[in-house]
Amino acid sequence: MSNVRRALVTGGAGFVGSHLCEHLLSEGLDVVCVDNFCTGREENLRQALKSPRFQLVTADVTELPAIEGPLEWVFHLASPASPADYHRLPLETLRTGSRGTENVLICAVEKQARFLLASTSEVYGDPLQHPQREDYFGNVDPIGPRAVYDEAKRYAEAATMAYRRSRDANTTIARIFNTYGPRMRELDGRVVPTFISQALAGMPFTINGSGTQTRSLCYVTDLVAGLVALMAGDTPGPVNLGNPYELTVLEIAKRIAAAAGTAPEVVHRPLPVGDPLVRQPDIGRARKLLGWTPEVPVDEGLRLTVEWYRTRESVLLAD
Numbered sequence: 001m002s003n004v005r006r007a008l009v010t011g012g013a014g015f016v017g018s019h020l021c022e023h024l025l026s027e028g029l030d031v032v033c034v035d036n037f038c039t040g041r042e043e044n045l046r047q048a049l050k051s052p053r054f055q056l057v058t059a060d061v062t063e064l065p066a067i068e069g070p071l072e073w074v075f076h077l078a079s080p081a082s083p084a085d086y087h088r089l090p091l092e093t094l095r096t097g098s099r100g101t102e103n104v105l106i107c108a109v110e111k112q113a114r115f116l117l118a119s120t121s122e123v124y125g126d127p128l129q130h131p132q133r134e135d136y137f138g139n140v141d142p143i144g145p146r147a148v149y150d151e152a153k154r155y156a157e158a159a160t161m162a163y164r165r166s167r168d169a170n171t172t173i174a175r176i177f178n179t180y181g182p183r184m185r186e187l188d189g190r191v192v193p194t195f196i197s198q199a200l201a202g203m204p205f206t207i208n209g210s211g212t213q214t215r216s217l218c219y220v221t222d223l224v225a226g227l228v229a230l231m232a233g234d235t236p237g238p239v240n241l242g243n244p245y246e247l248t249v250l251e252i253a254k255r256i257a258a259a260a261g262t263a264p265e266v267v268h269r270p271l272p273v274g275d276p277l278v279r280q281p282d283i284g285r286a287r288k289l290l291g292w293t294p295e296v297p298v299d300e301g302l303r304l305t306v307e308w309y310r311t312r313e314s315v316l317l318a319d
Contacts, residue, residue, distance in 0.1 A: 003248055006069065007071065008071050013045055014035070017075075017237065061096060062099045076117050082190050087148075102118065119176065125276065132282060157173055171236060174239055175241065180220065180301065180305060182308035191252055195252065200309060213275065214316060219301035230286075240282060241281040244283055
């Protein structure tokens with residue numbers, strides 16, 4: 001990182017993006033954040049905005065303005081990521097993955113910067129291979145209700161590789177698995193913020209399906225470390241970034257209840273169409289190429305996340 005002075009982070013006001021911005025600033029980089037705040041929040045940038053080395057550009061990547069000055073790194077994280085968001089913004093999600101990705105790639109090529117695409121484990125769909133390796137092509141329904149996100153990311157990966165092959169772009173692809181931690185929105189729709197919000201409000205846990213479907217939870221600081229390690233290397237990817245420790249949704253609910261000190265009842269709802277039944281990364285490539293592996297135990301990460309939600313409630317009440 002000694003030769004890196006300035007980085008662009010699209011989607012930098014989001015959950016993962018804001019943590020990434022803070023990490024880069026802590027490493028001494030100047031950071032330009034681009035976000036249109038369709039899902040990001042300015043409060044996520046409270047710490048970053050205190051730094052004179054941080055610049056916020058309020059814009060949509062589908063109409064990306066010119067970024068003045070040099071860039072060595074370009075992280076493309078912009079996109080609605082939770083089912084609640086991409087169902088609400090289906091066309092916007094598709095445009096971000098297509099036109100938005102190409103705009104950011106063009107910027108990276110013009111700046112001669114290394115480009116990292118934040119892709120997703122959702123490119124594997126409802127996988128028939130378990131755990132999922134990067135050489136698995138996936139089991140995706142291209143016209144199902146989740147397709148706007150899955151196909152946007154699959155297209156973004158194809159565009160990234162096309163720019164690498166035809167324009168000699170310096171690119172890499174991270175396939176991000178379930179990530180959690182402070183700054184996830186309460187109404188995000190994913191299991192961790194949903195269960196924590198319900199636990200703290202004294203409400204029943206709502207579990208889709210039987211709850212035997214699995215997820216693998218990676219704490220956000222571990223993911224950020226993986227993204228930076230991938231950017232700092234030279235592999236084109238894709239590289240899975242996630243925690244291979246697999247849990248059922250019912251087990252996640254029990255652990256969140258324990259972290260919150262509650263014992264809520266459980267209410268089951270129908271499983272949404274296309275909801276994957278298993279999700280577990282094979283991170284052998286990340287271990288070998290990046291020397292990366294998650295370090296934060298799930299129970300510790302859940303404790304920190306519950307603590308943040310409680311603190312956030314106090315701050316909101318004070319405001």
